[in-house]
Amino acid sequence: MAQITYVEAIRSALEQEMRRDDRVLVMGEDVGPKGGVFGATAGLFQQFGEDRVIDTPLAEAAIVGVSIGCALAGLLPVAEIQFLDFIPPAMDQIINEAAKIRYRSNGDWGCPMVIRAPCGGGVHVHGALYHSQSLEALFAHVPGLKVVIPSTPTDAKGLLLSAIRDPDPVCFFEHKALYRSLKEEVPEEEYLVPIGQSRVARAGADLSCITYGATVHEAVAAADRLARDGIEVEVLDLRTVRPLDRESIVATARKTGKVLVCHEANLAVGVGAEVAAIVAEECFQQLDGPVMRLGGPEVPAIPFAESLAEVYCLGPDKIEAKLRQLAAY
Amino acid sequence: MPTNPKTNRTGSRPTSRRAVARQLPHGLTAQQCREMYHKMVQIRHFEDHAAEAYAQAKVGGFLHLYIGEEAVAVGAIAAAREDDHILGHYRDHGYALARGCDVQACMAELFGRETGICHGRGGSMHLADAKRHFWGGHAIVGSHIPIGAGMAYAMQYLEEPLVVLDFFGDGATGNGIFHEGLNMAALWNLPVVFICENNLYGMGATLAEESPVSDMMIKAEGYTMPAVQCDGMDVLSVYGAVQQAAEHCRSGKGPFFVEALTYRFRGHSMADPELYRDKEEVRRWRELDPIPRFGDFLVQHRISSQQELAQVNEEAEAEMLEAVRFADASPWPDPSTAARGVYANPIDPEAAQEALTLAADPAPAAS
Ligand SMILES: Cc1ncc(C[n+]2csc(CCOP(=O)(O)OP(=O)(O)O)c2C)c(N)n1
Ligand SMILES: [Mg+2]
Numbered sequence A: 001m002a003q004i005t006y007v008e009a010i011r012s013a014l015e016q017e018m019r020r021d022d023r024v025l026v027m028g029e030d031v032g033p034k035g036g037v038f039g040a041t042a043g044l045f046q047q048f049g050e051d052r053v054i055d056t057p058l059a060e061a062a063i064v065g066v067s068i069g070c071a072l073a074g075l076l077p078v079a080e081i082q083f084l085d086f087i088p089p090a091m092d093q094i095i096n097e098a099a100k101i102r103y104r105s106n107g108d109w110g111c112p113m114v115i116r117a118p119c120g121g122g123v124h125v126h127g128a129l130y131h132s133q134s135l136e137a138l139f140a141h142v143p144g145l146k147v148v149i150p151s152t153p154t155d156a157k158g159l160l161l162s163a164i165r166d167p168d169p170v171c172f173f174e175h176k177a178l179y180r181s182l183k184e185e186v187p188e189e190e191y192l193v194p195i196g197q198s199r200v201a202r203a204g205a206d207l208s209c210i211t212y213g214a215t216v217h218e219a220v221a222a223a224d225r226l227a228r229d230g231i232e233v234e235v236l237d238l239r240t241v242r243p244l245d246r247e248s249i250v251a252t253a254r255k256t257g258k259v260l261v262c263h264e265a266n267l268a269v270g271v272g273a274e275v276a277a278i279v280a281e282e283c284f285q286q287l288d289g290p291v292m293r294l295g296g297p298e299v300p301a302i303p304f305a306e307s308l309a310e311v312y313c314l315g316p317d318k319i320e321a322k323l324r325q326l327a328a329y
Numbered sequence B: 001m002p003t004n005p006k007t008n009r010t011g012s013r014p015t016s017r018r019a020v021a022r023q024l025p026h027g028l029t030a031q032q033c034r035e036m037y038h039k040m041v042q043i044r045h046f047e048d049h050a051a052e053a054y055a056q057a058k059v060g061g062f063l064h065l066y067i068g069e070e071a072v073a074v075g076a077i078a079a080a081r082e083d084d085h086i087l088g089h090y091r092d093h094g095y096a097l098a099r100g101c102d103v104q105a106c107m108a109e110l111f112g113r114e115t116g117i118c119h120g121r122g123g124s125m126h127l128a129d130a131k132r133h134f135w136g137g138h139a140i141v142g143s144h145i146p147i148g149a150g151m152a153y154a155m156q157y158l159e160e161p162l163v164v165l166d167f168f169g170d171g172a173t174g175n176g177i178f179h180e181g182l183n184m185a186a187l188w189n190l191p192v193v194f195i196c197e198n199n200l201y202g203m204g205a206t207l208a209e210e211s212p213v214s215d216m217m218i219k220a221e222g223y224t225m226p227a228v229q230c231d232g233m234d235v236l237s238v239y240g241a242v243q244q245a246a247e248h249c250r251s252g253k254g255p256f257f258v259e260a261l262t263y264r265f266r267g268h269s270m271a272d273p274e275l276y277r278d279k280e281e282v283r284r285w286r287e288l289d290p291i292p293r294f295g296d297f298l299v300q301h302r303i304s305s306q307q308e309l310a311q312v313n314e315e316a317e318a319e320m321l322e323a324v325r326f327a328d329a330s331p332w333p334d335p336s337t338a339a340r341g342v343y344a345n346p347i348d349p350e351a352a353q354e355a356l357t358l359a360a361d362p363a364p365a366a367s
Helices: A006-020 A044-048 A060-072 A088-104 A136-140 A153-165 A215-227 A246-256 A271-282 A306-312 A315-327 B017-021 B030-055 B070-079 B093-098 B103-110 B144-157 B176-187 B235-250 B279-286 B290-300 B306-329 B349-360
Strands: A002-005 A024-028 A053-055 A076-080 A114-119 A146-148 A170-175 A183-186 A199-202 A207-211 A233-237 A240-242 A259-266 A292-296 B085-089 B134-138 B164-169 B192-198 B227-231 B256-261
Touching: A002 A006, A006 A024, A006 A044, A006 A153, A006 A170, A006 A183, A024 A060, A044 A053, A060 A076, A060 A088, A060 B144, A060 B176, A088 A114, A088 A136, A088 B144, A088 B176, A114 A153, A136 A146, A136 A170, A136 A240, A136 A259, A136 A271, A146 A153, A153 A170, A153 A183, A199 A215, A207 A215, A207 A246, A207 A315, A215 A233, A215 A259, A215 A315, A233 A246, A246 A259, A246 A271, A259 A271, A259 A315, A271 A292, A292 A315, B030 B070, B030 B093, B030 B103, B030 B235, B030 B290, B030 B306, B070 B093, B070 B164, B070 B192, B070 B235, B070 B256, B070 B290, B085 B144, B093 B103, B093 B134, B103 B306, B134 B144, B144 B164, B144 B176, B144 B192, B176 B192, B192 B235, B227 B235, B235 B256, B235 B290, B290 B306
Parallel strands: A024 A053, A024 A076, A076 A114, A114 A170, A146 A170, A207 A233, A207 A259, A259 A292, B085 B134, B085 B164, B164 B192, B192 B256, B227 B256
Antiparallel strands: A002 A183, A146 A240, A199 A233
């Protein structure tokens, strides 16, 4: 098994799936000869040609719209939106068209497509207000969509293969900070990580920290610090934020009785609120403390200056402090 | 343009139906002409009954009638292959019936019944029938324009000889998605016929209020897309334009833009007091009613007799009365199926069911 990065895992999933099934197409801005701004489609154009690796004009709504049309007509498009921040012009196509196609036809026809987009920022790795957002909650709100946010190279590959084979539209958001920051042994052969199934990133019996995406790594770092004091934190990596893995959320909450939910996205009306509600509804009797949340402040996106970005972003310190607060109950 | 049999070059009057049929424009046969007339009449009667049912509150929501514009859907769809793909906007009854969708299922959909063509999920604006390659009325103005381009991309990629007909109004051309869709279709040489129904209004906005140009085909020019204007009140004119457009697309020459000049005789929807146009204008356009106009053509060309046309109308009336009876007697969708069809594989059927049960529970009595 080779050690590969997160972005290489994505590239490898696309390549494998395109080789396996010639209905799979990739389209987006500069995904062709350039290989995408982050290199997620590097080499695909050379291998599969311009009919399957399609450089599009700068037109997010139509990138998604054309992909929907391809899906209706029997193809399996993977649309790349260059940054998640550029997706709002395509919201109509995603929410009003892709998400509703199966339901409006009473299950007669579907829309098997993937929309990939890099998301997120960080103190050193972001491009400020319009190149750093985590907008997953906007999509997680919509029945008919699935929303996947992998945190490791292994998951990135296995989940992307599942997403491409899924009969329904899948939003696949990739944290930019992860693209090249971690390497992992990833099986070369194909394997599927099921959508809607979380993963225990770190086992523990005292507290639960439920999170996803790049924050998983920050939560594990924070958990390691608590472990030095004998407090064992279980970190649950949701991997998919729609549909949520209710069963595992409930299981970890019942096991530890103390739950912190954290994510980089804005806290209010976010995914964490939904997870907290599930815990409150299903685990009331087993809770030994309030369900706590940690997320982005009431600021529309990550501001540029490092001193301000630090206020926005989480990081192990903030998660550790919150976990200690929770442990005190 | 059709030749008048009375003044054709030989000066002889046609003696048989076959002799006349040879002179029909665009290679049409007499049978195809009768079929187009039949379709227009069906749509007209369907909508008259839909309007009546709406007035009786049997049809709810919004209802947008196509009355006056029937020649556009019928001429265009007749000029396409049976399996060419069709998408359109929310004023969609005409597309569905012109494509041959089941009349009773369409009516039942307006009534919101389980027997409806989308099992009551969509209603009037969202008729669709995948097996007939009719991919729906779309209620978000312009949203289906790139989707049509995408289907055309797939046809090209799969080397299927099918083209896409994508219908929308003049109002849609002000929307960004219209331009994104045309740009991509032209750039990639896609086999899609964009059919703009220019009926002079987008809801209450006049053309002058919504567009800097009054000829929509000018907007295709910037994308180097060939375009023609046709008389949307004349089914033959529409047929000819779309026949030319579809041939162009099918031969690999890329997209084509057809602008049909037409007019809706009724308000934008059933709740439109029509303060933005005067009655005289409506009266003038009503004189161009595409149905009697084409009826006259059929009679002049001895394709049908007046009696035969009257019979077509009577039969359509009876068919629609029956469709209304069918719709009215059809069951409502079972509430327990409300969460069906959101995903191919239900995500958590139990939770979905539970949420529905809770929603349906009466409020607990105060204790
Ligand atoms: C995106 C969007 N904006 C606004 C509306 C409300 N609306 C419905 S129809 C319409 C006018 C459309 O006019 P046109 O495209 O000319 O079609 P017509 O009704 O004349 O057939 C408007 C504004 C809508 N359905 N979708
Ligand atoms: Mg209009």
